Amino acid sequence: METSATSILWPLIAGAVIILANAFFVIFEYAIVTVRRGRIEHLAEEGNRNAGLVSRMLNDPDWAIAGSQVGVTMASILLGVVAEEPLRLLLSPILARLFGQVPFLAPLSTILATVLVFLLLSFVLMVIGEQTPKTIALRYPVRSVLAVARPMTIFARIAAPLVWLVDHSTALVLKLLGVGGHTSGHGIHSLEELKQVVRESEDEGVISAGDEKLVLRAMTFGSRFVRETMIPRTDIVAVENTDTVGDLLQIFRKSRHSRFPVYEGDLDHICGIVSMKDVLAHVVDDPYIADRALAEVNVIQPALVVPESRRVGDLFNQMRR
Structure with a gap:
C-alpha cells in the first residue's frame, strides 16, 4: 500500500512543479511583450544585469516568444504524461465505489475518471498555470520580466535547437501568409494600455502622483462633453x-486670462x-x-457657439480649422 501511495504522490508533486513551470513561461511571454523598452534600457544603464538581459531579448522579441512557447508546450505535454495516470488511479476506485451500487454505471467509472482527470488538469x-501568471505579468511587467529573465535565458540556451526551429517555422508561415518582417517590440498601445503605463510609472517613482x-x-x-468643462x-x-x-x-491684470467673452447688456x-493679443497690438x-x-475698436471676434452635448475632442478639431 505504501508503494502504491508513493507511486501516486511523487507524480502529483511533479505535476505541481510542471504547472508552476508553465506559469513561469506564461509570465515571461506576457511580460516581454508588455514591458516598455525605455524603462528596461534605463534600468540597464543603472547597472541592473537582468535588465540588460531583457534589453537584448527585446532586440528579437520573436525569438523570446518562441522560447516561451516551447516551454509552455513542453510543460503541457509533460503534465499530461506525468499526472494523468496517477490521478486516474486515484479517482477510479472512488468512482467505482460510488457507482458500484448501480450496475449499468459501474463499467463507466474508468471512463468518468479519465474525463474528470482531463477536466481537473485543464x-x-x-487558473494557476495560465490566467494567474498572465494577470501578474500584465499588471507588473517590469518586475515580472526582471524576475524571470535569467532562468529564461538559461532555458532558451538549453532548448536552443527547438527555439530556433519554432522561431524560423513561424517566420516561414508568416511569410506564406504575406506577413513579413519581425516584431519590433514597439507596438501601438491602446488608451487603456497607456493609462497602465502611466500608473506603473508613478508606482515606480518615474513620475509624481500629481503628474x-x-x-x-x-x-x-477629449472624450468628455463640453458641459463637463x-x-x-x-x-x-x-x-x-x-x-x-x-x-x-485692468481686468486682464487681475485675471491673467488671454481671452474674454464680450456681452451686450448681460451674460x-x-x-x-x-x-488680449489683438488688444495689445492695438495699444x-x-x-x-x-x-x-x-465696440468701437476692431478687436471683438465672433464667438463659436456649440451645443453642450458635444465632445471636447470634436470641438478642438473644429477650433483648429
Missing part, C-alpha cells in the same frame, strides 16, 4: 462691449470674444486707445 492549468493625475485626465479630456456662471470673467480698452486691461447675450499702435469702447 482547470488547474488554466500621473494630470496625464490621466489629459488622456480622457464649463465653469459656473458666477465664475465667468467677461467684459461688456461698452467697456473701454483701459477697463479690459445671456454674448456678442463675441476678445483676445502698441495707438497709446490713446485706452479710452475707447471695445
Whole structure:
C-alpha cells in the first residue's frame, strides 16, 4: 500500500512543479511583450544585469516568444504524461465505489475518471498555470520580466535547437501568409494600455502622483462633453462691449486670462470674444486707445457657439480649422 501511495504522490508533486513551470513561461511571454523598452534600457544603464538581459531579448522579441512557447508546450505535454495516470488511479476506485451500487454505471467509472482527470488538469492549468501568471505579468511587467529573465535565458540556451526551429517555422508561415518582417517590440498601445503605463510609472517613482493625475485626465479630456468643462456662471470673467480698452486691461491684470467673452447688456447675450493679443497690438499702435469702447475698436471676434452635448475632442478639431 505504501508503494502504491508513493507511486501516486511523487507524480502529483511533479505535476505541481510542471504547472508552476508553465506559469513561469506564461509570465515571461506576457511580460516581454508588455514591458516598455525605455524603462528596461534605463534600468540597464543603472547597472541592473537582468535588465540588460531583457534589453537584448527585446532586440528579437520573436525569438523570446518562441522560447516561451516551447516551454509552455513542453510543460503541457509533460503534465499530461506525468499526472494523468496517477490521478486516474486515484479517482477510479472512488468512482467505482460510488457507482458500484448501480450496475449499468459501474463499467463507466474508468471512463468518468479519465474525463474528470482531463477536466481537473485543464482547470488547474488554466487558473494557476495560465490566467494567474498572465494577470501578474500584465499588471507588473517590469518586475515580472526582471524576475524571470535569467532562468529564461538559461532555458532558451538549453532548448536552443527547438527555439530556433519554432522561431524560423513561424517566420516561414508568416511569410506564406504575406506577413513579413519581425516584431519590433514597439507596438501601438491602446488608451487603456497607456493609462497602465502611466500608473506603473508613478508606482515606480518615474513620475509624481500629481503628474500621473494630470496625464490621466489629459488622456480622457477629449472624450468628455463640453458641459463637463464649463465653469459656473458666477465664475465667468467677461467684459461688456461698452467697456473701454483701459477697463479690459485692468481686468486682464487681475485675471491673467488671454481671452474674454464680450456681452451686450448681460451674460445671456454674448456678442463675441476678445483676445488680449489683438488688444495689445492695438495699444502698441495707438497709446490713446485706452479710452475707447471695445465696440468701437476692431478687436471683438465672433464667438463659436456649440451645443453642450458635444465632445471636447470634436470641438478642438473644429477650433483648429
